[in-house]
Amino acid sequence: MPSAGCASAHNLTNNPTMKDPIFRMKRSVFAIACIAAGLLSAARGDEPVKADVVVYAGTPAGITAAIAAAREGRTVSLVELNNRVGGMTSGGLTNTDIGKRWTVGGLSEEFLVRAVDYYKEKYGPESEQYKACKNGRKYEPHVAELIFERMLAEQPKIKVWKRHRYHSVTLDGARIVSLTAEDPVAKKQVTFEGDVFIDASYTGDVMAGALVPYRIGRESRAEFGEPLAGVTKGPESVIGMGDHRTQAYNYRVSVTGTTANRVLFPKPGNYDPEPWRAKFRDKILSGKISKFLDLYISKAGANDKRDSNWNDLVGGNEGYAEGDWETRAKIEAKHRDYYLSMLYYLQNDPELPESFRKDAMNWGLPKDEFADTGHFPFQLYIRESRRMLGKYILREQDLTENRQKADGICAGNYGIDCHGVQFTMVNGKRIIERTRHRSVEPYDIPYSSIVPIEPGNLIVPVCLSSTHVAYCSLRMEPVFMMIGHAAGKAAHLALEGKTPVQDVDVKKLRALLLKEGAVLDAAAPGKSEEMQKKAKPGDKEEQEETDMDDETPAKSPAKTKEAKKEAKAKKAAPAADAVVEDPSLPRVLIIGDSISIGYTPGVRELLEGKANVLRIPGNGSSTSHGLANLGKWLGSGQWDVIHFNFGLHDAKLPPQGIRHSDPAQYEKNLRELVKQLQGTGAKLIFATTTPVPDGGNLAPDRRFGEVKAYNDAALRVMKENNVTVNDLNTAVQPHAAEYLKPKDVHYTKEGSAFLAGRVAASIGENLRKP
Helix, strand or coil: CCCCCCCCCCCCCCCHHHHCHHHHHHHHHHHHHHHHHHHHHHHHCCCCEECCEEEECCCHHHHHHHHHHHCCCCCEEEECCCCCCCHHHHCCCCECCCCCHHHCCHHHHHHHHHHHHHHHHHHCCCCHHHHHCHHHCECCHHHHHHHHHHHHHCCCCEEEECCCEEEEEEEECCEEEEEEEEECCCCEEEEEECCEEEECCCCCHHHHHCCCCEECCECCHHHHCCCCCCCCCCCHHHCCCCECCCCCCECCCEEECCHHHEECCCCCCCCCCHHHHHHHHHHHHHCCCCCHHHHCCCCCCCCCEEECCCCCCCCCCCCCCCCCHHHHHHHHHHHHHHHHHHHHHHHHCCCCCHHHHHHHCCCEEECCCCHHHCCCCCCCECCCCCEECCCCCECHHHHHCCCCCCCEEEEECCCECCCCCEEEEECCEEEEECCCCECCCCEEEEHHHCCCCCCCCEECCCCCCECHHHHHHHCCHHHHHHHHHHHHHHHHHHHHHCCCHHHCCHHHHHHHHHHCCCCCCCCCCCHHHHHHCCCCCCCCCCCCCCCCCCCCCCCCCCCCHHHHHHHHHHHHCCCCCCCCCCCCCCEEEEECCHHHHHHHHHHHHHCCCCCEEEECCCCCCCHHHHHHHHHHHHCCCCCCEEEECCCHHHHECCCCCCCCCCHHHHHHHHHHHHHHHHCCCCEEEEECCCCCCHHHEECCCEEECCHHHHHHHHHHHHHHCCCEEECHHHHHHHHHHHHECCCCCCECHHHHHHHHHHHHHHHHHHHCCC
16 A cells, blocks of 8 residues: 655755644654554565665666666666556657757667667668657657567566555665565565665655655745746635645557557446537537547657547546555546547547548557557556655756756756646636746756655655656656666665765766766756757657647647737847848847847847847747846857846736746846856846836736836846946837837837837947947
8 A cells, every 4th residue: 555645854944844733643643554564564474575776666767777776786676566667658658758859868868769779670761660750759658668678678687576566665764674565466465675775656655655755736936936836827815825736647548540450449437428528529510620630739650659648637636646556546547437438439429420420430549559458558647746855856946047956967858847737717717727838948957856865775766856846847758767867876876885875976976877878967058059969860849749728639739829929020020030240340149028029120220330230039038038048049159249138028927927037036037147148248238128008907918017126126236237227118118108009018110110229329339338
């Protein structure tokens, strides 16, 4: 039976949960249960299985951890709760979420390369299967399982124990002595003894059993100052609050249109078509969805297989993380029935047009996948569960600002990606509430985030120490594989040095990882440019297929109103057009949001023959986005003048209440930006944020914080650092009614020309100064 809510304070001062008497009582009750379980295990007299390293869960992280330790000569017991290894990677996830392909290294890269080689060797380099695998991004579930099995079989020091699920751990002070697992079919228990334990499970059962403090749910925005934290939609009174909820689960179900390899969708025992009638019926009847494939965004992978990622059962995962095995089985069955009800409904409901049902009959579950589970995946997609409160808690700021870590063991870089967390009511409409998506640049994942404060012989590569927001980015399987790789090597070094895992020599760990092809220091300046030169075909970034429209899948990702407006502004004002530079003229860089996109062409015209005026690509957005991208924007060239602005996006406050940065965070971010910009040696000019009309309320649904507070904060920073200020706000204020578009922050042609004149004059004046 998995642990239920165990945790221990261990002098953690930044965890408010530790002060909760109910939390302490749960911890104490479970501690007694753990001790009792250990005594019962010893009383049985069973002969324990001994190994240097015990890895719980044959997830991708567990597999790479086991292999990494075994390659250093360590014996390993790999204990897997299912009858198959591979977790989500072999459990239905046919489209790998990576982001920047070059950030993947070590055993994770080895897996992807083996996937490519499999299709190349079996079908040939010109085959559709080889091309469809997209340099390892796409593969069939059974192929992933086969590769994992081969990698494990190559290591004779690894023994795999399938169908053994967590029962209990035995502790001796600040060390784990053994893990007891049960085989629910044979109804027997096996005790695994080891010197180092690695909990690579999606639910953190060993971690919880070892009395390591953890959290389930979302932190409040105030706790760590994360702009994206907490509840994001609903009444103003709840915006930013923390809660106990995690993002939704689902199954990643492969479907195929290949007749010879197709099994028609079965009717589940608890068939319920009502959710799918509400979701799809009217759209199918109206012809907006005319065929089955309209429900799938991603292209097919090898052998005509694809899976969708938008059939989340929002709220259906509550109780899973701390539930016993019976509770978890019920939740899994509910998710399975929910998904199969959809598939069966689309093929069989008599209300649907015959033409649609006939088309849907061309699709089914692949015969060559999951034969022992009715061709349905064995692994529930547990996107988030327990999260350890360890030696270092990875936060949103570690992804957007402080991206470099001295003890970095691998890189994350997939965007902050959160599926639905709960249903809520906004303006009389039921909507899905979730953490907002945001792109990030590569960031280091530190070793200190995968070790607890104690015990001294446990490493946690999956339910690692992270806030909800940070976990929304790092939770991708290729990243877990890289963290698992590091965990296995760390276990070896702890054994070699006879030290707790917390005291492992990180320099030695990083050296071992580099020796096996790891990509370290991905956030270092120039690293991205260096690695992108080595890119291979198929390395293009792809985004995870998510139900961005809350309740309805889309044929293609929908553009937001803001994105459409920005695209229109770019088309009207080609600020990012290539500039043929005159080497005899000074170089000027303009950094800013869509307002600067409007005035940049005018600045170029006014300074023609006086300066090379260049601009960053796209929208400079908020200060946090600037910190994440500044190195890329600056490049390796020399700048004479940099004219920059941030503020409009930091102050933005949509209905859901998410603001990029409050004034205090904005000021902090600006200080860091100025510090980095001063390092260029360029003359700096800061432009104040331009006015927001109508008291900050813009049609149809955008609001802004008090711009004055942001400009006041900026002026303090510029004064302290002797940065020249171009006060566009004061300059345009008397002309706002004339130059601003109605109920908009953007400017007419005349308004952009006015701003261009002010910007060109400021730059021109400073070009003449030493």
